[in-house]
Amino acid sequence: MSERRTASSERPSKTSPSPVPGSPPVPFLAFRPGGGPMGILRETEKSKDARGTLLRLWSYLQRQRWILMGTGFLVVVTSVADLLGPYLMGLAIDQYINKGNLSGLARLAGLMILTFIVAAAGTWLQSYWMAGVAQRVVRDLRTDLFARLQTLPLRFFDQRAHGDLMSRLTNDVENISNILTSSFSQLLSSILGLVGVVIIMFILNVPLAIVSLVVMPLTYVLTRAIARRTRQGFRETQQTLGALNGIIEETITGQRVVKAFVREDVTIEQFSGVNRCLQRVATRARILAGFMGPLMNMVNNLGLAIVACSGGWLAVQGMATVGEIAAFVNYAGRLGRPLNQIAQLFNSIQSALAGAERVFELMDESPELDAPDARSLEYVRGEVTLDRVNFCYEAGVSVLKNVSLHAEPGQMIALVGPTGAGKTTIANLLTRFYDVDSGAIHIDGQDVRALKKDDLRRKLGLVLQDNFLFADTVMENIRYGRLDATDEQVIAAAKLANADLFIHRLPHGYQTVLTERGSNLSQGQRQLLAIARAVLADPDILILDEATSNVDTRTEKHLQEALLRLMKGRTSFVIAHRLSTIRDADQVLVINGGEIIECGTHANLLEKKGFYHRLYVSQFKGQAQVL
Amino acid sequence: MPSFVMLTMNLGIVGVLWFGGSQVTRGSMHVGQIIAFVNYLMTTLFSLIMVSQMVIQLARAEASAKRIQQVLEKQPGVQDCPEARKELSLRGRVAFENVTFCYDGNDCDAVLKRVSFTTEPGQTVALLGTTGAGKSSLVHLIPRFYDVTAGRVTLDGMDVRDLSQDALRRNIGVALQETVLFSGTIRDNIRYGRPDASEEEVIAAAKAAQAHDFILSLPDGYDTVLGQRGVNLSGGQKQRIAIARALLLKPAVLILDDSTSAVDVETESKIQEALERIMKQRTSFVIAQRISTVLKADKILVLDDGQIVAEGTHRELLGSSPIYREIYDSQLGNGVAVL
Numbered sequence: 001m002s003e004r005r006t007a008s009s010e011r012p013s014k015t016s017p018s019p020v021p022g023s024p025p026v027p028f029l030a031f032r033p034g035g036g037p038m039g040i041l042r043e044t045e046k047s048k049d050a051r052g053t054l055l056r057l058w059s060y061l062q063r064q065r066w067i068l069m070g071t072g073f074l075v076v077v078t079s080v081a082d083l084l085g086p087y088l089m090g091l092a093i094d095q096y097i098n099k100g101n102l103s104g105l106a107r108l109a110g111l112m113i114l115t116f117i118v119a120a121a122g123t124w125l126q127s128y129w130m131a132g133v134a135q136r137v138v139r140d141l142r143t144d145l146f147a148r149l150q151t152l153p154l155r156f157f158d159q160r161a162h163g164d165l166m167s168r169l170t171n172d173v174e175n176i177s178n179i180l181t182s183s184f185s186q187l188l189s190s191i192l193g194l195v196g197v198v199i200i201m202f203i204l205n206v207p208l209a210i211v212s213l214v215v216m217p218l219t220y221v222l223t224r225a226i227a228r229r230t231r232q233g234f235r236e237t238q239q240t241l242g243a244l245n246g247i248i249e250e251t252i253t254g255q256r257v258v259k260a261f262v263r264e265d266v267t268i269e270q271f272s273g274v275n276r277c278l279q280r281v282a283t284r285a286r287i288l289a290g291f292m293g294p295l296m297n298m299v300n301n302l303g304l305a306i307v308a309c310s311g312g313w314l315a316v317q318g319m320a321t322v323g324e325i326a327a328f329v330n331y332a333g334r335l336g337r338p339l340n341q342i343a344q345l346f347n348s349i350q351s352a353l354a355g356a357e358r359v360f361e362l363m364d365e366s367p368e369l370d371a372p373d374a375r376s377l378e379y380v381r382g383e384v385t386l387d388r389v390n391f392c393y394e395a396g397v398s399v400l401k402n403v404s405l406h407a408e409p410g411q412m413i414a415l416v417g418p419t420g421a422g423k424t425t426i427a428n429l430l431t432r433f434y435d436v437d438s439g440a441i442h443i444d445g446q447d448v449r450a451l452k453k454d455d456l457r458r459k460l461g462l463v464l465q466d467n468f469l470f471a472d473t474v475m476e477n478i479r480y481g482r483l484d485a486t487d488e489q490v491i492a493a494a495k496l497a498n499a500d501l502f503i504h505r506l507p508h509g510y511q512t513v514l515t516e517r518g519s520n521l522s523q524g525q526r527q528l529l530a531i532a533r534a535v536l537a538d539p540d541i542l543i544l545d546e547a548t549s550n551v552d553t554r555t556e557k558h559l560q561e562a563l564l565r566l567m568k569g570r571t572s573f574v575i576a577h578r579l580s581t582i583r584d585a586d587q588v589l590v591i592n593g594g595e596i597i598e599c600g601t602h603a604n605l606l607e608k609k610g611f612y613h614r615l616y617v618s619q620f621k622g623q624a625q626v627l
Numbered sequence: 628m629p630s631f632v633m634l635t636m637n638l639g640i641v642g643v644l645w646f647g648g649s650q651v652t653r654g655s656m657h658v659g660q661i662i663a664f665v666n667y668l669m670t671t672l673f674s675l676i677m678v679s680q681m682v683i684q685l686a687r688a689e690a691s692a693k694r695i696q697q698v699l700e701k702q703p704g705v706q707d708c709p710e711a712r713k714e715l716s717l718r719g720r721v722a723f724e725n726v727t728f729c730y731d732g733n734d735c736d737a738v739l740k741r742v743s744f745t746t747e748p749g750q751t752v753a754l755l756g757t758t759g760a761g762k763s764s765l766v767h768l769i770p771r772f773y774d775v776t777a778g779r780v781t782l783d784g785m786d787v788r789d790l791s792q793d794a795l796r797r798n799i800g801v802a803l804q805e806t807v808l809f810s811g812t813i814r815d816n817i818r819y820g821r822p823d824a825s826e827e828e829v830i831a832a833a834k835a836a837q838a839h840d841f842i843l844s845l846p847d848g849y850d851t852v853l854g855q856r857g858v859n860l861s862g863g864q865k866q867r868i869a870i871a872r873a874l875l876l877k878p879a880v881l882i883l884d885d886s887t888s889a890v891d892v893e894t895e896s897k898i899q900e901a902l903e904r905i906m907k908q909r910t911s912f913v914i915a916q917r918i919s920t921v922l923k924a925d926k927i928l929v930l931d932d933g934q935i936v937a938e939g940t941h942r943e944l945l946g947s948s949p950i951y952r953e954i955y956d957s958q959l960g961n962g963v964a965v966l
Binding site: 096124127257 | 630631633634637638640641644645647648649651652658659661662665666757770772792793796797799801803807809810819820822872876893
């Protein structure tokens with residue numbers, strides 16, 4: 001899982017530099033140092049079904065189609081205005097300056113100013129609109145994706161690296177947003193720009209136009225050649241960076257161990273090795289990339305020189321005017337840019353599509369659904385039956401074999417056995433985190449698969465080995481058990497769970513904000529909060545999965561009191577390593593290798609001198625001698 | 628923003644055309660000069676844009692540089708004193724003398740308050756107490772993960788602050804509550820503290836930690852590669868490798884901080900048997916939730932709210948300490964009657 005996570009954490013750095021901010025705004029007249037070379041150099045992920053993904057993305061976009069059309073219109077207007085600039089300048093030189101017509105020049109200047117203002121306003125408005133469109137689309141995507149995640153079965157989360165899921169929700173969606181914001185209008189304006197420049201060139205002067213276009217293939221070939229090498233360099237850089245991140249992550253999480261085993265020097269050495277390697281690869285990549293700009297500049301200037309010389313020659317022959325040459329010099333400079341930009345956009349779009357594909361793939365996961373005729377569950381007495389249940393997480397590796405049990409309402413059932421015997425799995429099946437492969441589970445005589453999942457889970461209280469707390473106040477964390485509980489009810493529940501005492505000792509009592517996962521509490525304290533949560537939820541059937549294993553012995557005594565209070569009148573399943581927890585159980589089920597091998601009360605299981613007896617003796621071996 | 632820069636630029640060009648045009652008509656300028664002018668103007672403005680972008684990048688870099696600087700300037704909290712002893716051969720006599728400790732350095736809210744006790748070499752000391760009583764903090768002071776706020780911790784009579792951290796930690800084996808393994812093979816992980824250990828030593832340590840059998844059952848045995856943080860092993864398996872790792876150091880002091888919590892009872896008692904043999908010559912500190920772990924200790928320290936409230940063997944404490952009695956009853960109580 002961790003390897004996959006590193007891979008996914010690399011992804012953003014590969015694609016996140018959006019193509020817009022890097023490349024400077026392009027004036028209508030200039031030599032441009034080759035556009036942003038980084039765009040073409042970036043590693044491109046290919047999407048598998050670009051068409052299908054595009055269509056689905058369109059289904060999100062088309063909710064905004066009016067704004068999109070407006071933007072498209074603006075792009076056309078600004079592109080035309082942009083293209084007009086050099087043309088008007090040539091006109092000014094030929095028609096007015098050369099002929100000394102100042103009043104005509106003034107009129108034309110006014111027209112030019114108007115054109116430029118239109119272009120500027122249009123560009124601004126279109127980026128403003130596109131940002132809105134993109135953010136709305138991305139918001140919809142995120143909401144849909146997150147909502148879909150909530151409906152997915154637990155099995156799905158077990159099989160996926162969590163880092164990868166997170167990255168889809170954040171990085172991939174962000175990626176799509178970047179592309180949407182910039183690409184749509186840029187692609188359109190680049191194409192329009194390219195086509196427009198070529199058309200105007202041919203209108204102005206056919207021979208000069210042909211000469212100008214000669215440089216284009218050269219630009220293309222050179223860019224391709226360098227890009228291929230540089231891309232390889234950047235790929236190596238990313239891989240090495242990933243390795244470096246791995247070392248950093250490991251060392252930070254394991255800092256105490258590094259110190260305890262005096263490995264600081266070795267760790268630094270290891271880091272320096274990879275770091276040196278990164279330096280080497282990155283230098284090479286950068287040098288190659290840096291080469292790109294000047295080279296493109298040179299090609300551009302070469303084109304400019306060709307246009308100027310041949311233009312001069314044509315002018316002397318009377319086949320071109322000075323104004324035409326001036327305009328051409330501008331247009332020639334504009335040829336390389338859209339080409340470059342289109343290539344670059346194509347790459348970004350590809351990687352955004354790959355991201356979108358990952359997003360949609362997640363949305364296509366089938367959610368856990370209730371059967372269409374699922375019954376709702378109102379009142380539960382708490383009779384639970386497992387009837388010859390078989391189950392496996394992975395095909396072929398059977399976890400439960402033919403497990404049958406029967407719990408009367410209000411009984412306490414203890415599940416005992418070595419780790420990996422299948423105790424937790426029984427709990428997972430009761431809550432329908434998973435469904436049985438064969439056999440059936442009944443609650444009050446009804447098959448759980450025929451019940452609505454939400455109803456079922458509301459009747460079940462679950463306290464796990466490691467309980468999840470949210471970054472919120474203690475009060476809200478307990479209230480998670482029942483959202484409509486009043487503060488007084490929360491406090492009463494905390495008191496019942498014997499959590500009240502330690503909560504009062506926290507700096508802000510019930511208003512203390514817990515850090516993520518509750519790391520500012522001890523494991524025992526987290527446990528007490530989880531139990532308070534269960535008390536508040538007031539379930540009919542309780543499942544305690546090693547709920548007391550992380551609580552120290554003394555707290556456990558208080559805890560057990562609380563649990564006994566809680567279990568009273570409810571059917572409860574208790575999973576525990578500690579046999580002392582289990583003494584009061586109505587039934588003790590000894591599970592080994594996925595089967596119930598012994599069953600009875602604590603006392604008669606001991607008499608039986610079987611597996612349970614061995615387990616018992618091994619825990620308390622020392623004590624017989626001491627006493 | 629870019630659209631406004633562009634607008635400014637384009638307006639500049641119109642200006643050049645206008646003024647240049649009027650000068651050309653007056654004969655004081657050539658048309659070629661206008662074209663050159665326009666081109667120069669563009670070049671200049673283009674450079675200006677680059678500069679303004681640089682300024683933005685500079686501001687970003689400055690913020691990052693500050694954050695890096697903060698880490699670089701951070702003084703290590705635990706430092707070797709100049710005349711720290713580097714060569715150590717310890718017997719493992721640990722003493723706490725009036726130790727007070729709090730994580731933020733000043734006396735408010737002390738985690739340990741005036742803790743004093745002595746252990747003889749070879750003794751096993753069990754620490755009991757509620758969560759947050761200070762058990763983990765206490766053992767963390769021995770390898771100097773933290774330094775005491777007041778009082779002193781001594782090893783064979785020497786203040787741990789007078790010893791070099793490296794030498795000190797080489798003599799202390801630690802298996803922590805939350806097990807961290809590193810990517811690499813299982814063998815590398817066990818050899819983590821002593822990369823030069825022989826194969827026999829590695830296997831002996833693994834056997835003592837009851838890890839040998841399950842390691843052999845893995846497809847590549849000791850050469851099995853663990854992912855980052857050992858994700859492909861169960862919690863109990865990871866803990867056993869961590870114990871083997873600590874045992875391989877053959878430390879003078881062994882600290883097991885609740886390091887068998889995820890191991891099932893049967894395996895745990897096997898580990899204990901093995902440890903008993905190994906730990907004869909060493910001092911060990913054991914923090915455990917289960918009282919069965921504690922029964923055989925030479926000394927039991929019961930902590931409550933940062934203070935030692937009872938000290939003695941199981942037999943002594945059963946008679947003298949009501950808190951211990953309470954803990955004991957809650958764990959074993961009726962069970963004993965049945966036996």
